[in-house]
Amino acid sequence: MLHALQNLDRRWIFLSMLIAVAIPILAKTVFPEVVSKQAKMVFDSIENLPDGSNILLSYDFDPASQGELLPMAQAFTRHCSIKGHKQYYMALWPLGSPMVDLSIDTIESEYPDMVYGEDYMKFDYKAGGEAVIRMITQDLRGMFPLDSRGVPLDQIPMTKNIKNIQDMDLIINVSAGDPGTKQWVQFAATPFGLTTISGCTGVQAPQMYPYIPEQLAGMLGAIKAAAEYEAAIDAVYPSINDNPKAQEAKRRMGPQLVAHGLMIGLIVLGNVIFFVSRKRGQA
Amino acid sequence: MDKSLETPKKSNNTIWAIIFIIGAIMLIWSMTTSRTGQVWVTAESHSFSENPDGVYTPTQAGSGEIEWTTYNVVPENELTQVAINNGEATLSWSRTIGLWLAAIFTLFILSFLVGDNPAYKFAEAMVVGTSAGYVMVIGLWDVFVPNLLGKLLPGVVQGWALPGMSAEYISFWWVYFIPAILIVMLLFQLMPKGGWISRWPIAFFIGITAGYRMIGYVEADLVAQIKAGIVPLWISGEGGFEFWPSFNACLLTIATLSAMVYFFFSVEHKGLVGRIAKVGIWFLMITFGASFGYTVMGRIALLAARLEFLFGEWLHFIPSS
Amino acid sequence: MRKCASFYICILATLAFTSVSIAQAPEPPSNLVVVDTPDDAGNSVDLTWTLSPNDVFNTLLSDEQATDANLIVASYAISRITVDAIGVTISDEDSNWRVVSEPAPGEVNWTDRSLHLGCTYNYRIHAVDTAGNTSTWDVAESTVSPVMQMFNMSKAWLAIFMLLFGGFVAYFINHARSGKKLWVRKIAGLEAIDEAVGRATEMGRPVLFVAGIQDINEIQTLAGLTVLSRVAKTAAEYGAQIEVPTCRSLVMAAARETVEAAYLSAGVPEAYQPDRIHYLTDEQFAFVAGVTGYMVREEPAACIYMGGFYAESLILAETGNYIGAIQVAGTAMPSQLPFFVAACDYTLIGEEFFAASAYLSGDPLQIGSLKGQDYGKFMSVLILVFGIFLATIISMSHSEEGASVTALDYMKNNMLGDEGLGSFGGGDTDIEGDDS
């Protein structure tokens, strides 16, 4: 038995992980969410702004991470749209631009009253990472002469009177790495005191905690926080409950629960085998 | 990774056979119950004609001077037999083939779990080529054309790709020759000889990075972090002394300081310092444990999203999002 | 304070009275004051105003006004005119009043950042209600010309810290270069490496070394190569075989040089086999597949990972564990450290890895910087301890003023904040041009 477990073909483990994730997806299991402090802080920083505030949303992630980050990015878009905030989208990753398009699609299909150029707009991708952040804290036009539709910023109502991103009331950053939340904190939030919130991958989340609350007004770490944030929006705006697309992160918590359980089971089992075999080896 | 130790060769064929059979059953089941992997679209026509100002504005379909058609995807749950019958919705072959390819490529990569195989290698070669090409196209249209070419040849760029741009030269437009020359110098690195020429732009890169990183890190990660670490160890609220907040503040301080002591390299880890460093390493381990948990959580979310794609968009077992 | 309030109530009463006579329009905001923004390049000014009495956020609002839904302020509008300019021509648009901002109700300040140095501007503000009726304009008392400051005083302490921390590093680098010996503590992980190589020799199996997947210009790769030189030397002395697959061709070239030199210094140049140090591929996962393939085939007795790693850290450590090798790792990637710590026998954590490299190489640049950083850390700890001490005293004594409060405020707001040098200690630090 012990020997068999020690030499277990690892494809059995692969298979168990596949099943652990697939079954809850097919069964469409959804668990209730308790809104934690962090998710509440993020919700409040958008909710408590006066309607029509300027919000910069920077999508610094790519399709590889969209499983973790797209639900929260979409939740940010929906929340900002419900509140009628002016949304300025940008991307610091070359593959972030199509992620912004997905949010724009959401606005167009779910909030048809919002007008491009008055309520939301998109800037192109620009290369340079943190240097782009530094530059637009002082001069937006130097980096973005045109918006993504090729219109000069002076002809767009939303950007006409915007000199740089110090004119923003809030910066939302959805980040999968570098450049991402750390760079926004270093080059926008700390030197200029701009209120910044972040949605980031699980890999980065623990490293952002020291910045909260002074340098980062709130943070959503990975899919769990996205689910809590969705729940927070649901609680205040129940109409969004009917939209299955707005429940994506909550749906994804089902696979998470089973897979986390599997992970703990595997670690425990692995250690039991380790200790038992070590004992026998000594005996 | 390697087959020799972990996977006896003969078992491979059995596994492949089982996988193919299960896959075929799922596919047949899906195809008998739904429109597996089909993408239906509706047409939308765009029509423009010139107004007296010389600007092209949208007009009635069919009456414009410039016309084209785009297609919008009909979501699975909105697709009705009526719409199909009256020709409103049509099957998009390019998107349907694309969806099947996307699913097949996903399975190619998944096949690596059984063992290294040509399908995986093929998919891997493709991802490297397409993503590199894609990034270069974006760099061209989003940065190179508007931010460099648009400054050096504003008239040409305005009349060609960015009609909204001003066709006039800005003052000091010629300084943009400097980054243009630096790019050319950078590309010398690809040449068999003259690689040293690329040192100029690389030095520029490194100098700028060093300059702004130094400020950014000192301001946000050093000074601001010290400030954030200054908390009173004795916290009292309305009801007087509060134990748990004070306890947390003490723990936070002890943990921060002891972990910093661990990273002192001018002192031997002996005696008191050694013991403090030991406490520091324990707190670091808890930090790493938290990081471990979060990372695992993230990795699983990625897999869940891909399976949702396979089961939803492709096989229609669950509503696609 | 109370006096002030009653004064405002008087004004309000008057205003409320007069508003009846004006047909259906909100009261204008008042007291528009425009001043130059301190510490800038002369392209912005700060505006402040007092809320309109019809603003729901106005704390002085009487119930009667609040119920008048028609008059509630929906937004404000600020407009600007350029009255004078030196050196630039004023465009037609700017020579007339034009709206430059529409603050939401409840807001009492705004910064106009799109100004030009050398121009003079005037501002006015009015309130707009939900029906679109506008109040009369409240014009700023005086025009304003933005001024450029010589030095950004709000960053004065930042500059001091930069000089201080930079000074430590520069001093110690200089010190080390002048030939003085600087002491760095022994790094425990290095003994683990020797042990691992020793065991590999006993078992007659090779030693695997991976220097991360970053390119040669990254500092972690360089540190990894320094450790490699130690590993190679030990292996050469013991007569163990060493295998170094690399992810970048340049790293391969550097690794070959390093290993050759190590074998030479161990006195066995003939045992050096360059083919054992080979480049696999640039692609992350393909590289790991290649390395793990080697691992399960050859079963090295010791696996040493030193450098910058990403997601592949997990796969490497897992395979190494499976084949029962002794594993030693070192990286400064915070997100990958947990996996190495959990799966390897010994891990050099973050800076420890750089310290190991400095310790081994004896390079004055590395040792000097390490020493400088230690002093920087020491100073950070001192500031932290002193600040916590002050904060605790204040909190225990419930005092709201006194020397400790002043000192803590100065620390947090001036030294570690953005209020500049201030006037702590009584000295006049206000320099020319700083009109804050």
Added chain:
Amino acid sequence: MKRTVPLIIAIIAGFVLLIANFIPFAEGWGLTAQEWFNILAVGAMILGGGNLIKLHLKKVSSQRKGWGYSAVTIVCFFGTLLIGMLKWGVHPNPLYANYSWSGYYLESGSGLWWIYQHMVVPLTAMMFAMLAFYVATAAFRAFRAKNIEATLLLITAGIVLLGRTYAGVWLFGWLDWLPEGITHFNLAGIPWLPIDFYSLQFDRLTIWIMEVPNTAGTRAITIGIALGVVATSLRILLGVDRSYLGQD
């Protein structure tokens, strides 16, 4: 020429950026330098693509093992590049209908969009998602509680894993069955020391771990890294570290 000029360029560029933070007059210089930097970053992208292709071309021309896959990479690269550069299948921008090149390069339905949607997205996303499987095998075969440090790490990880799902709440559901006098009480009548067993619920414990020990540990690491960056940057700005200039 080969080493001195680059050294001067690096030092000047670095110092311009540095002083632009402190002297408002120099702000404009800093902005110009950064604008060049961002444009040059595109040059780095081209260089990256060029290096990749050079490498794979070499493999193909020498017909080394697996050269067929390199050929696939090259074909995919040039195919994507060509389709994207020619804006294949892209309609004009509706705002400027008479400019045929004015459209969005990633317009839905265009050639590049097709490649992005059906090749780039599934391939990159699945490649990354494979880590979920590796993490599972590593859990079984590699993560061992062999000493106090590793044990602490694994226990924390377990709590966080459970605490970040519904299991964190569910596992402690039995607390609701207990009378309040047991779940909440003050130790030995000391009023300032409230004990609340609900705080041990894994979801709350996770939040505590993140906010106290994790924040502290990460803060220590962050401060250390910041000082390290100061040291490396300074070595470049003072011209003592010239490793980026290479050997010759």
